[in-house]
Amino acid sequence: MKELKVFSIKKNIYEDNVKVAEETREELRKKEAFMINVMSSPGSGKTTTITATIKALKEEMAIGVIEADVDSDVDARTVQEAGGKAVQMHTDGLCHIDATMARAGVDALEVEDVDLVFLENIGNLICPVSYDTGAMKNIAILSVPEGDDKPLKYPMIFAKVDALLISKMDVMPYFDFDMEKLKERVYALNKDIEIFPLSAKTGEGMEPWTAWLKQQMGRK
Amino acid sequence: MKELKVFSIKKNIYEDNVKVAEETREELRKKEAFMINVMSSPGSGKTTTITATIKALKEEMAIGVIEADVDSDVDARTVQEAGGKAVQMHTDGLCHIDATMARAGVDALEVEDVDLVFLENIGNLICPVSYDTGAMKNIAILSVPEGDDKPLKYPMIFAKVDALLISKMDVMPYFDFDMEKLKERVYALNKDIEIFPLSAKTGEGMEPWTAWLKQQMGRK
Numbered sequence: 001m002k003e004l005k006v007f008s009i010k011k012n013i014y015e016d017n018v019k020v021a022e023e024t025r026e027e028l029r030k031k032e033a034f035m036i037n038v039m040s041s042p043g044s045g046k047t048t049t050i051t052a053t054i055k056a057l058k059e060e061m062a063i064g065v066i067e068a069d070v071d072s073d074v075d076a077r078t079v080q081e082a083g084g085k086a087v088q089m090h091t092d093g094l095c096h097i098d099a100t101m102a103r104a105g106v107d108a109l110e111v112e113d114v115d116l117v118f119l120e121n122i123g124n125l126i127c128p129v130s131y132d133t134g135a136m137k138n139i140a141i142l143s144v145p146e147g148d149d150k151p152l153k154y155p156m157i158f159a160k161v162d163a164l165l166i167s168k169m170d171v172m173p174y175f176d177f178d179m180e181k182l183k184e185r186v187y188a189l190n191k192d193i194e195i196f197p198l199s200a201k202t203g204e205g206m207e208p209w210t211a212w213l214k215q216q217m218g219r220k
Numbered sequence: 221m222k223e224l225k226v227f228s229i230k231k232n233i234y235e236d237n238v239k240v241a242e243e244t245r246e247e248l249r250k251k252e253a254f255m256i257n258v259m260s261s262p263g264s265g266k267t268t269t270i271t272a273t274i275k276a277l278k279e280e281m282a283i284g285v286i287e288a289d290v291d292s293d294v295d296a297r298t299v300q301e302a303g304g305k306a307v308q309m310h311t312d313g314l315c316h317i318d319a320t321m322a323r324a325g326v327d328a329l330e331v332e333d334v335d336l337v338f339l340e341n342i343g344n345l346i347c348p349v350s351y352d353t354g355a356m357k358n359i360a361i362l363s364v365p366e367g368d369d370k371p372l373k374y375p376m377i378f379a380k381v382d383a384l385l386i387s388k389m390d391v392m393p394y395f396d397f398d399m400e401k402l403k404e405r406v407y408a409l410n411k412d413i414e415i416f417p418l419s420a421k422t423g424e425g426m427e428p429w430t431a432w433l434k435q436q437m438g439r440k
Contacts, residue, residue, distance in 0.1 A: 042261045042345050042374060043366025070346060072372040093376065095315060095346040123373070124344055125262050126290060126315040145365035145388065146263025152292040153343070154262060156313065168365065171394050 017131055020099035024106055024134025033064075033111040034217045035119055037102075037135035039157060042123030044143040045167040045200060047075040050118045051082040052200035056210050057116070058083045060219075064114035066105035068097050068122050075120065085114060096127035102134050116217065125154040137216055143168040148178045151185035159189040163212065166197040169204055237351055240319035244326055244354025253284075253331040254437045255339055257322075257355035259377060262343030264363040265387040265420060267295040270338045271302040272420035276430050278303045280439075281335035286325035288317050288342055295340065305334060316347035322354050336437065345374040357436055363388040368398045371405035379409040383432065386417040389424055 028035050040046050047067075054063045064085040067076040076088035087108045089101065097105075102119055111117060119135055121128045140161045142150055145168060151158045158164065164186060166179070179197065186193060194212055198205030214220065248255050260266050267287075274283050284305040287296040296308035307328045309321065317325075322339055331337060339355055341348045360381045362370055365388060371378045378384065384406060386399070399417065406413060414432055418425030 041263060041343070041366075042370055043363075069373050071375050072369075074369055074372055093346070095344070122346070123261070124315070124346060126313070126342065126344060127347065143263075143365065145363065145391070146261075149292075149294055150262060152294055153289050155291050171365070171391065174391050174394055 014130070017099045020103060021132035021134040024099060024103045025136065028106065028111065028117070028134065028136070031111050033114050033117050035106070035117040035133075035135040036213070036216075037119045037121060037128075037133045037138045038141065039121045039125070039128045039138065039161070040123060040141035041125055041143070041146055044123070044141045044146060046120050046123070046141055047078055048200045049141055049165060049167055049198070050120060051078055051084075052203070052206060053118075053210060053213070054079065054082045054084040056206055057213075060214075061115035062113055063116045063118070064109045064111060065118045065120060066102070066109055067120050068101070068105070070094075070122065085109065091122060095122055095124050096131055097121050097133055098131045099134050106134070116213075125150070125157050129156045129160055137162045139163045139165060141165045141167050142182075144172050144175050144177050147175075148182040148185070151182070151189055155189050158186050158193070161190070161193065162216075163194040163196060163209075165209060166195065168199060168201075169197050170199040170202045234350070237319045240323060241352035241354040244319060244323045245356065248326065248331065248337070248354065248356070251331050253334050253337050254357075255326070255337040255353075255355040256433070256436075257339045257341060257348075257353045257358045258361065259341045259345070259348045259358065259381070260343060260361035261345055261363070261366055264343070264361050264366060266340050266343070266361055267298055268420045269361055269385060269387055269418070270340060271298055271304075272423070272426060273338075273430060273433070274299065274302045274304040276426055277336070277433075280434075282333055283336045283338070284329045284331060284334035285338045285340060286322070286329055287340050288321070288325070290314075290342065305329065311342060315342055315344050316351055317341050317353055318351045319354050326354070336433075345370070345377050349376045349380055357382045359383045359385060361385045361387050362402075364392050364395050364397050367395075368402040368405070371402070371409055375409050378406050378413070381410070381413065382436075383414040383416060383429075385429060386415065388419060388421075389417050390419040390422045
């Protein structure tokens with residue numbers, strides 16, 4: 001009897017994706033650009049946090065942003081106004097960025113003159129988590145209004161990322177958000193994660209976050 | 221030459237899905253249950269809004285909730301405490317509910333003694349939009365902290381739903397949210413949509429929303 005060929009499409013897709021991602025990382029290393037993949041829910045403050053980070057670091061390094069959106073280019077314009085180099089990528093309804101799309105973004109951005117690249121992923125806590133984009137580090141942003149129960153409901157993203165930014169700390173008094181419970185839930189999923197509560201609006205907590213970022217880049 | 225068979229997997233998936241959804245709607249009609257599909261970002265207040273709606277309407281009708289989550293059962297417990305009948309469905313990492321999953325939820329809930337069923341979708345503004353679940357009406361919730369620019373970035377969901385609830389109106393003073401701009405952007409995508417600003421916390425705006433809901437169900 002002929003042997004039956006059994007194959008998993010899902011596995012092949014992810015394997016090919018990792019291969020492209022590895023090539024992108026190698027290319028970024030050659031060009032001395034450090035890429036960080038930024039994931040969160042819609043409206044949790046990805047662009048605002050990236051913009052505040054650009055303002056804090058732009059005297060020390062050149063920063064580029066690959067803005068991924070289902071539609072619109074408002075974020076890329078905001079980044080440019082803050083002094084960053086930006087390209088806008090439309091995903092035509094797709095809910096994540098894979099390695100090939102990220103690579104197209106890196107090529108479009110032309111990273112030769114860029115030290116730090118933010119890949120601003122689609123606003124989504126689920127789909128982007130499964131795809132290696134070629135970034136050196138992955139971070140998630142959770143905003144205070146979203147609630148401290150999110151690690152219970154969307155565990156994968158908290159388990160995967162290297163750092164978690166808790167954004168919109170300035171509105172903490174108006175929400176029922178238990179920071180200790182949140183940290184407990186996050187550490188239960190990922191004991192090595194770094195957590196940075198901050199507010200891009202008031203500047204609170206920006207320093208520890210940018211210090212960590214520079215350390216990851218091998219700067220002090 | 222033999223004719224080449226060209227087929228679109230995507231189209232077939234969606235066609236099969238609509239067929240199952242139609243069967244579910246027929247079944248719900250027979251059992252006199254009205255199902256409403258609730259979509260939003262993570263943390264925008266789906267469960268809180270549904271719970272407040274149950275409290276407002278539970279003397280007039282029996283309400284059931286199908287809670288879909290990647291993980292956890294905190295929402296189903298919250299609904300039960302508010303006086304609703306609830307079942308919890310885990311999607312094992314999937315980012316949406318399709319018609320087959322929704323049907324499993326309807327069967328698990330046992331809708332014979334239920335007048336109104338909320339299908340609380342996965343927190344995601346992109347993936348759930350493409351799938352007919354078998355619900356009679358579709359609504360989206362956008363919370364004030366998410367920002368008034370979301371219709372520009374995630375147009376599909378605003379174009380599709382019958383009503384949009386603007387939640388967390390009580391924190392409006394602490395955010396830079398332009399309600400007129402939001403409405404303009406939403407109406408540009410969907411001229412027939414109903415918009416209900418509300419706060420489950422203070423009760424503000426709950427009455428017009430529940431009145432609309434009853435009207436859709438054929439009640440007054």
